[in-house]
Amino acid sequence: MDATGPPSPVTDAPPFRYTGALAQVIEARWHDRWDADGTFDTPNPAGPVGDAAAVGGRPKKFILDMFPYPSGSGLHMGHPLGYTATDIYARYQRMTGHNVLYTMGFDAFGLPAEQFAVQTGQHPAITTNQNIANIRTQLRRLGLSHDLRRSISTTDPGYYRWTQWIFLQIFNSWFDPELKEARRIDELIAEFEAGARRPTSGHWAAMSTADRRRELDGWRLAYVSDAPVNWCPGLGTVVANEEVTADGRSDRGNFPVFKRNMRQWMMRITTYADRLIDDLELLDWSDAIKAMQRNWIGRSEGATVHFDVSLVGDASPQPAGRITVFTTRPDTLFGATFMVLAPEHPLVDQLTTADRADAVAAYRRTTEAKKDFDRQDEGREKTGVFTGSYATNPLNGANIPVWIADYVLMGYGTGAIMAVPCGDQRDFEFARKFGLDIVAIQQPPDRTLDTATWADAFVGDAPYANSANDSLDLGGVATVAEGTHLTNEWLMAHDHGEATITYKLRDWLFSRQRYWGEPFPIVYDGDDNPHSLPDSMLPVMLPETDQFAPRTFDPDDAMSNPESPLDRLGEWVHVELDLGDGAQLYHRDTNVMPQWAGSCWYELRYLDPTNENDFVDPANEQYWMGPRTPGASGGVDLYVGGVEHAVLHLLYARFWHKVLFDLGHVSSKEPFHRLFNQGYILAAAFHDERGMYVEASEVQGRDGAYTHEGVSVSREYGKMGKSLKNAVDPDEMCNLYGADTLRLYLMSMGPLDASRPWESKDVVGVHRFLQRVWRNIVDEDTGEPRLLAEPAGAETVRLLHHTIAGVRAELDNLRFNTAIAKLIEFNNHLTKLGGCPADMADPLVKMVAPLAPHAAEELWAKLGHSETITYEPFPVADPAMLVADEVEYPVQINGKVRSHILVAAGAPHDAVQALALADHKVQAALAGSTPKKVIVIPGRMVNIVA
């Protein structure tokens, strides 16, 4: 590749020139100093690291990174990108008087550590700790101003004790549909006992203990369910919907995933669907991420409609029954000319007539053979079979055939649809293929009502036709919204349906058959009823074993069954406990929690990392997270991380936080008030003729042609990483230039939220900048300060204040690239003066400090200061210095700049106009003609309309 080498070993360079080598000496010195002094320790209002006096009246800022998974290959360049941004912001906030909470933890449970452990035979705890130690070293090297006392790892029993505790909070809660919030299960029991609420079936007083237990389990926010889940034999575990790719494979390992009914833990996240959507309004997140979350939750308003149908099943002759469908267009019900059920719909057996039995069975076999993702291949020709049964259209009494087809999915809505071929393209195609009726119920512009002439379905507002019965007439209705409203009222009044909202979001599958995760704080009695363990028995420690490999299967063996590694540990599984009814035998839950569990609440533990009595002291939570104004969300002030967590971590964490809020454990409605998604780092990647990637750093480039070991290769750009073999190691960059240069380069590449291509040859630009700042202040031969004795002139002072105002504005808005550009401009000006005037040095170094903290600390010390620069006040621009005595106005004629005039600042409109018209270039351009109009924008420009 075109990577330039290091600034080559300098033999005759001045001894105190700012080189990569000197930078590393300086940086190591300040890392030690910061550690020794506890420079970045941040006081809490309460608890072990509490110091109310130190907190004082300062405003707070909680600045958070998405914590890393401690991979064996260490940090990749995307980590320093986000971490540098938050560090700069944190340092800037400290210099503007804020009490800043900024630290880093490790999301250390999960599949890769376990898979590595299986490969090497080493316990995952050992490799995890080694990796964490390695990454700590890397983070330290970057000069990140973390409060190290607050660091956590999700694998630490002192941490996962509280993950288990929060799980039990959720387990022992239910969602009150009227109040739309979680409440303690005790309160539900009290409501049942008082008769204030009726159980789903029966009367509480008359129910057996077992029935009561079942009833309560049906309300819990965490529950065991025997529902269809994603079973991945290749991984040997079930996985969440969010972990299955669009083509039906596991996002880790890329194995096939099968829908199977299995007994698993679920979390009732669906009860929070509306709040998860509505509260997005309170958040300072990008529209893109908000849209992704809304899209994933998939709220869809419409109606359920019940169709009477004759059931022909042979079990017991059923005179009549009902098929319930969901539709977003109840107003088109008059046009429903047939119905379609998903092939696996439970009513299909009963609906299939004897003469259709063979055809239906054959069709169901073909669809079963296909995996979910094959069925979602859009554009595929529609397939389906008639069941032999008919339903009645409730609006017009029409007898309409009931079909089954795989374009209807069991997993959405009710698994059945009313087909309105005139108004739905899929139904239209199906009707055309199988010769079913298509009745127009709207009069589209440019079409006749004869649907035989239609090429496709019509969707939109248009006058209704064929849409009236004795009690409902859509004749005069103009819009879909109004038609929907009227139809819904009719359905309600005639007991044929009601307005309904459905969601794409499913409940969260929360158990995994792995070893390296949090054990469930749950035991089962002899009847397999789950019991929560009391807080005093937490943490449930992950048992020691050397058999941590999960049982995996042939990736295509859909009928295999999961076997958790913990199942094998009989001595751990079977326990005698006294849970209040005397000592009894129980067996433990042998699942572990998914990797997302630990990251659902880690920001809260940072607030109070060593608290043994509570997951966080409420006083600390209120101080750091609490809403500052009534109705606000509260939460972390700035959360920076990659967009890849848009619907996984960010949805799960919001859900847990909301439960904790409802139960009164936190004062903030949302965990992350402001979210900023950094862009990806891209880099050139090279592949040979076979499409195999080659190590990008070994590629030679000449005249736009590239070779690797003599073989011609092609260039492309892609996300920097191992898979494209184009990774650049942060440590390597630190070795070449020092951490400050790497930080500046990462920040100067472009806006933080944009993806940007890494170009190693460009790094030298910001390195030269630091070198010039250094040289303007320090003598390269002696290492002593060499400031210009004479004070800065008016122009320099004015530029300084412009720079201060600009840099502040850029840092406030995370626009680090332009902040750096403004500093370079100011420093270039000083360079032209021949050095830094004595009165310019302090403000310059302070402005550099958040961006390049090590160099700034060193310069600050050389300028005679003994304290760290960390808490020095950031320079403030003098407004008086921002206005010039004279302003240069561009003078446009018809929008094109023709001349410039110098005008005293604050000159009146007429004077500016007169000066502009008197300008000789303007005179020449006007050539004697009289301007039609002259526009003067004060302080900006003049435009003459000729």
Added chain:
RNA sequence: GCCCGAGUGGCGGAAUGGCAGACGCGACGGACUCAAAAUCCGUUGUCCGAAAGGGCAUGUGGGUUCGACUCCCACCUCGGGCACCA
């Protein structure tokens, strides 16, 4: 198909509706050097021109405006997300 976002020099990028191209890389010229690297100074959108100066330029086509990279409409291209979602 739907939902986000982006198209500006050779490259990364900068511009509250007000002088397009800040800042950096690269390139070119020069200084230092025996030489090279490193460093420093200068030039650098493009076309015409010796110069002064002028023409053309922010994906394409329209529009609003005294004035548009910026706002509106349509389209094209690229990136990201979702998708037989009823």
